[in-house]
Amino acid sequence: MADEKSTGGKFTAERYKLTDEKAVLALDVLRQRLNRQLEASLEVCVRCGLCAESCHYYVANPKPEYVPAYRAEQLRKIYRKLSDPLSKIAPQWTGAAELDQEMVEKLINSAFGSCTMCGRCVINCPMGVDTRHIVRTARAMLTAIDMTPEGLKATVNIHLDSGNNMGVGEEDYVETVKWMEEELQAKLDDPSLTIPFNKKRAHVIYTFNPREVKYFPYLIQAAAKIFNAAGEDWTLSTESWDATNYGLFSGDDAAAKTIAGNLEKAVNNLGADVLVMAECGHGYRSQRWEAENWLGRSYPFKVVSFVEMQAQYIRQRRLNLDPTVNKKRVTYHDPCNQARQGGVIDEPRYILRHVAMDFVEMEPHGVENFCCGGGGGMLSMSEFAKDRIAAGKVKADQIQATGAEIVATSCHNCLDQLDEIRRHYKLKVKVQNLSELTAAAIVWAKP
Amino acid sequence: MTILNITFIIAWTGIALGLVGILLRLREIMQRPYKKDYSRSRGSARRGILYAFTLGMAPWEKESTRQHWVAYLRGIFFHLGVFAAFGVLLVSPWLDRLPSLIIWIGLALTAAGALFGFAGIAMRLMGENERALSLLDDYFSVFLTSLFIALACGVLVWPGLLPVFYLVTALLCVYVPFGKIRHCVYFFFSKFFFGKNFGHRGVLGPDNQQAMEQTHHGG
Numbered sequence: 299m300a301d302e303k304s305t306g307g308k309f310t311a312e313r314y315k316l317t318d319e320k321a322v323l324a325l326d327v328l329r330q331r332l333n334r335q336l337e338a339s340l341e342v343c344v345r346c347g348l349c350a351e352s353c354h355y356y357v358a359n360p361k362p363e364y365v366p367a368y369r370a371e372q373l374r375k376i377y378r379k380l381s382d383p384l385s386k387i388a389p390q391w392t393g394a395a396e397l398d399q400e401m402v403e404k405l406i407n408s409a410f411g412s413c414t415m416c417g418r419c420v421i422n423c424p425m426g427v428d429t430r431h432i433v434r435t436a437r438a439m440l441t442a443i444d445m446t447p448e449g450l451k452a453t454v455n456i457h458l459d460s461g462n463n464m465g466v467g468e469e470d471y472v473e474t475v476k477w478m479e480e481e482l483q484a485k486l487d488d489p490s491l492t493i494p495f496n497k498k499r500a501h502v503i504y505t506f507n508p509r510e511v512k513y514f515p516y517l518i519q520a521a522a523k524i525f526n527a528a529g530e531d532w533t534l535s536t537e538s539w540d541a542t543n544y545g546l547f548s549g550d551d552a553a554a555k556t557i558a559g560n561l562e563k564a565v566n567n568l569g570a571d572v573l574v575m576a577e578c579g580h581g582y583r584s585q586r587w588e589a590e591n592w593l594g595r596s597y598p599f600k601v602v603s604f605v606e607m608q609a610q611y612i613r614q615r616r617l618n619l620d621p622t623v624n625k626k627r628v629t630y631h632d633p634c635n636q637a638r639q640g641g642v643i644d645e646p647r648y649i650l651r652h653v654a655m656d657f658v659e660m661e662p663h664g665v666e667n668f669c670c671g672g673g674g675g676m677l678s679m680s681e682f683a684k685d686r687i688a689a690g691k692v693k694a695d696q697i698q699a700t701g702a703e704i705v706a707t708s709c710h711n712c713l714d715q716l717d718e719i720r721r722h723y724k725l726k727v728k729v730q731n732l733s734e735l736t737a738a739a740i741v742w743a744k745p
Numbered sequence: 746m747t748i749l750n751i752t753f754i755i756a757w758t759g760i761a762l763g764l765v766g767i768l769l770r771l772r773e774i775m776q777r778p779y780k781k782d783y784s785r786s787r788g789s790a791r792r793g794i795l796y797a798f799t800l801g802m803a804p805w806e807k808e809s810t811r812q813h814w815v816a817y818l819r820g821i822f823f824h825l826g827v828f829a830a831f832g833v834l835l836v837s838p839w840l841d842r843l844p845s846l847i848i849w850i851g852l853a854l855t856a857a858g859a860l861f862g863f864a865g866i867a868m869r870l871m872g873e874n875e876r877a878l879s880l881l882d883d884y885f886s887v888f889l890t891s892l893f894i895a896l897a898c899g900v901l902v903w904p905g906l907l908p909v910f911y912l913v914t915a916l917l918c919v920y921v922p923f924g925k926i927r928h929c930v931y932f933f934f935s936k937f938f939f940g941k942n943f944g945h946r947g948v949l950g951p952d953n954q955q956a957m958e959q960t961h962h963g964g
Contacts, residue, residue, distance in 0.1 A: 334777045338934035341774075344925060345878040348809040348816060362877035371878065384923040392924075393880035421949075422809035424817065425932060426797060426939030587946060590783035600785065641787050641947030665948060666808055 309406055313444050316399045320443040324397055325380060327442045328373075331435050332381075339428040340377050343367055349429070352422035354668050354692040355412050355685065366419035369408040370432040376401065402445065409436035410447050411682040412689075414674035415547070416634035421665060438549030446548050449678040453544045454553050461560065462540035464508035472536060474511050478518040486523070486742050493522045496568060497533035503570035504532055504604070505541035505561065507578040507710045520737035521576070524608060527740045528616040532574075538564035541581030543589075547675030551592055558589035565599050573601045577731050579633030579709030580673065583640055603636060605708045608736050609645035612652050618741040624654040628735065629702035631660070631693070631716060632667040633709035646708060646732055653739035654704075660696040668692045670707075672715025690719035697725055708732045752911035756834070759915025766922025770930050786945045793944010797936045801949065816868065819861045826858010827890060830897035834914055840904050848901055855898035862891025886925045893917045 349366040350356050356364035363369070371393070378385035378394035385394035395401055415430045423429070440446060446454075457463040462471075472495065479493040494500070504525065510517040525532045538560040545554025565573045575582040582603040590596050611617045630650055636642040643664045650657040662668070671690040676682060693716070697705055705716055705727050716729040804810045810817040833851055836843060843851075865887050869875040896910040921927055943949040 332777060333780045334774055334934065335780050335938045337774050337777050338931045338938055342928045342931040342935040344928050345875070345880070345883055346816065346820065347872065347874040347878050348813050350874050351812055352809055362874045365874050365878065367878055368874075391881045391885075393882070420939070421943075422807045423939075424802070424807065424810060424820070425928065426935040428935075428938065428942070587784050591780070594783070596783045596785070638948060639946065643948075662808065 309403060309445070314402070314406070316397070316402045316443075320445075321397050324439040324443050325376070327439045328377065328380065328435065331438060332377075335428065336431055336435060339370075339426075339431055340374055342425045343370065343374070343423075343427050344425060345371070346424070349419040349423050349427075352419045354414075354416075354418075354671060355689045357668075358689045358691045359685075363408070364412060366413075366423075366429045367427070369413055370427065370429045372401065372404050372408050373432050373436045402440070405436050405440060406445060406447070409433045409440065410450070410674075410679060412685060414634070414669050414671065414676055416669035416673050417638045418634070418666070418669060421638060434546075434549045436549075437547070438551065441548045441550045446550075447679040447681055449680055450544060450548055450675045453675070453678045454548050454550060457540065457542070457544060457557055458553060461538060462508045463542050463544060464512055466508050466511050468536055471511055471539065474515050475518055475534065478515050479522065482519045482522055485519075488742065491522070491526045493518070494533045495536055497531075499569040500533035501531040501570065502533070502572045502574050502607075503565050503568055504534055504574045505539050505576050505578075505581070506534075507541050507576050507581065509710050509714075510576065514731075517577075517731055517733060520731070520733040521604065523737040523740055523742075524611065524617070524733060527618070527742065528611040530611075533568060533570065535564040535568060537567060541576040541578045541585070543581060543584035544675055544678065545592075546580055546584045546588060547678075554584065554588070555592040558585060558592055561585060562589070562593065562597060565597075571599055573597075573599055574607050575601065575603050577604050577708040577710070577733055579635035579712060580675075582642070583635035586640060603640070603642055603645075603708070605636065605642055605645050605649070605732060608733065609648045612649060617736070618743060619652055619736075619739045620741050621653050621655050621739055623739050624704075624735050625656070626654075626703040627656040627658055627701060628654045628704040628706050629658050629660045629697065629700040630663070630732075631670060631697075631705055631707040631712055632664060633707060633712045634667070634669050634673050636708060637667060638665055646706070649732060649736060650706065653735050654706075658700050658702055660700050660702075668696060670712050670715045670719070672709075672711040672718075677711055677714055686715070687718060687722050690715060691723065694719045694723035694725055697727060698723075703727055704735075705729050706732050706735055748908050749911075752908040752915075753838075756911035756914040756918075759918040763918030763921045766919075767927070767930055770922055770927055774931070774934060782942075782945060784945075786947075788944050788947025788950060790941045790945040793942070793948075793950035794937055794940035796944065796950035797940025801936075801940070819864060819868070822857045823861040823865060823891075823894075824858075826855050826862060826894040826897075829854035829858060830894045833897040833901060834910070837900065837907060837910070840900065852898060852901050855894050855901065859891050859895035859898055862887060862894055866891070880925075882924045886920070889913070889917050889920060890926065 345367055347365055353366050375393055375395035376397050378392050379396055385392040413433045415433050417430050419429045453463050456465050475493050483489050483491050543554055543557045545557055575585055586601045630646050670693045671686045676686050707713055713729055720727055804814050804817050829851055869879045893913050896906055896913055899906040900910050
C-alpha cells in the first residue's frame with residue numbers, strides 16, 4: 299500500500315487525482331444525499347468550537363484541524379459553493395470553496411483520516427449538528443469517485459465478493475464451528491451441547507464477526523455456552539453470517555444495502571424471530587439502526603445485540619452464574635456504535651454486576667464515553683494508523699485511572715484497538731469481550 | 746416626513762425582506778427529502794425531542810457546555826439580548842409610555858447582550874480554534890447583531906438614536922437569510938432531528954432502564 303499514499307497527507311496514487319468527471323460525480327452525490335437532516339446540520343453550525351474537547355483526536359493532539367466543526371467545515375465549504383447564493387458571489391466572505399484537488403485531500407484526511415464517526419461531538423454540540431452525517435456524506439462522495447482508502451475499499455469488496463469481510467469459505471466456517479462445538483462438549487463433558495446450523499424456525503439466529511471464526515474461535519464457544527446454558531432455541535446460518543458491514547464506514551449505501559440484505563434474506567429463509575448481532579459495535583448499529591433505512595423497509599424480525607440478549611438471560615434467571623470466577627477488577631469500554639448510537643448502556647453494566655466481583659466505571663462512560671479510536675473503519679486504513687494510536691491516548695488514560703486489570707468491551711474493532719493501545723501505552727490490563735466473562739461465570743449444569 | 750418616519754419605514758421594509766428570505770430558506774429545506782426511519786424504536790422520539798428543546802439545553806447537560814460554561818452563558822445572554830432588542834424595536838414608537846421597570850429590564854438585557862456580543866468577537870480573535878473556524882461572515886454577523894443590541898440599549902436611554910437603530914435593524918434583517926445568522930431558522934430543524942434520532946434509539950430523553958425493559962419484553 300506504500301504507493302497509495304506518500305507522507306504529509308498527500309494521496310499520490312492515480313486514482314486520487316481529481317478529474318472533471320470525478321468532481322461532477324462527487325457533487326452529484328452531495329446533491330442526491332442532501333436531505334432535510336443533512337441540510338440542517340450543514341447550515342446550523344455557528345463555529346463556536348465548543349465541540350473541540352469532545353473529540354479524542356483533539357484531546358490527544360489539540361490542533362484546530364481536529365476540532366469536529368473544522369472537519370465538517372470542509373464539506374460545508376463545498377456545499378456553500380454549490381447552493382448558497384452569497385457564496386457564489388463572495389466565496390471568501392462565506393468560506394465557500396470549489397471541489398478541487400486540494401479540497402479532495404482535505405476531505406480524505408478529515409473524513410477518513412481523523413474521524414471515527416463516534417458521535418461524541420454530536421451529543422456535545424449545543425446546536426445539534428450531526429457531524430457523523432456530514433462525515434459519512436463526505437465519505438460517500440469520495441467513495442463514489444474511487445477515493446476510499448485502500449484497506450477500507452478492500453474490506454467492502456471482499457464482503458461483497460465472498461459474503462464476509464475476511465473471505466472465509468463456507469467449509470472453513472463450518473469446520474471451525476464444529477471444532478469449537480466438539481471442544482466445548484469435551485470441556486464441559488456434555489455431548490448434548492450443540493451449535494446448530496440452518497435450523498428452520500429457530501427463535502434466534504446468531505451472527506459472527508469473521509475475526510471470531512478466523513482469529514478468536516473461543517468466542518464462538520463463549521456464545522455457544524451462553525445460548526445452551528440459557529436453553530435458547532438458536533441457530534447459525536451458512537447462507538449469511540457476517541455481522542459486519544463496512545459499507546457503513548465507506549459511506550457506500552448500495553454496498554451497505556447489499557450486505558444488510560444478505561443477512562435479512564438468511565433470517566427470513568430460516569424463519570427466525572430474532573437476529574442477534576455478535577459483539578460487534580458497527581455490525582449492531584448497521585443491522586439494528588441503519589439497514590432498514592438502506593433497504594427502505596422494516597424487518598419482519600427483531601434485531602438485538604448479543605449484549606442485550608445476555609442481559610435478558612440474566613434478568614430471566616436463565617443463567618446460573620458464579621461471579622467469583624471473575625475476581626479481578628473489570629472496567630467496561632462502551633463501543634460508540636452500541637452505546638451512543640444505540641442506547642445499549644445499562645445492559646453491559648447489568649451483566650458485569652452479575653458476572654464479575656469488582657466492576658468499576660471509567661470516566662466518562664456511557665453516552666459520554668470516549669471513542670477508543672478503532673471506530674469508523676479506522677483499523678482497516680493503515681494510512682492513518684499513527685494518528686489512530688495517538689488518539690487512543692485518551693482511552694489509555696481513562697483505563698489507567700480505573701486501576702482495572704481487565705477491560706471488557708463488546709466490539710471487535712474496539713477489542714483490536716484497545717489491545718493495540720494496551721501494548722503501545724504499556725497498560726497492565728487484559729482486554730476481553732463481555733461474552734467471555736459471562737461464559738466463564740456460567741455454572742454448567744449437565745442435563 | 747421626518748427622518749424618524751423614513752427610517753421606521755426602512756426598518757420594516759428590511760424586516761419584511763428578511764422574512765421573505767427566511768421563508769425562501771424554509772421552503773428550500775422543506776423541499777428536501779425527509780429521511781424516514783424504518784428501524785424499530787428503542788426509546789421515545791417524542792421524549793427525545795422534548796429533551797432536545799428543554800433540559801438538553803441546560804449548561805450542565807453536556808460535557809462541552811460544562812467545560813465551556815463561560816462561552817455558553819455568553820451565548821445565552823447574547824441571544825437574550827437579541828430577543829430583548831427585537832422587543833425594543835416592537836415597542837419603539839411608544840418608548841415614552843413604557844413603565845420604568847420594563848425600561849430597566851430592557852436596559853439590563855440589551856446591555857448584557859451587547860457586551861457579550863462584542864466579547865464574542867474578541868473571543869473569536871483570541872482563541873486559536875475559534876480563529877481557525879471563523880469566517881468573515883462570522884465576524885460581520887456577530888458585529889452587526891451586537892451593534893443592533895447596543896443600539897436597542899441606547900435608544901432606551903436616548904431615543905434620539907432611533908433612526909440609526911432602525912437603519913441597523915433593516916441591514917441586519919436583510920442580511921439574515923444570507924449570512925450565518927440564518928442558523929436561527931435551522932436551529933429548530935437541527936434540534937428536532939437530534940432529539941428524534943437519539944430519543945428513538947433510547948440514547949437520550951427516555952429513561953434508559955425503561956428502554957431496556959421494552960427491549961427485553963417487547964416481543
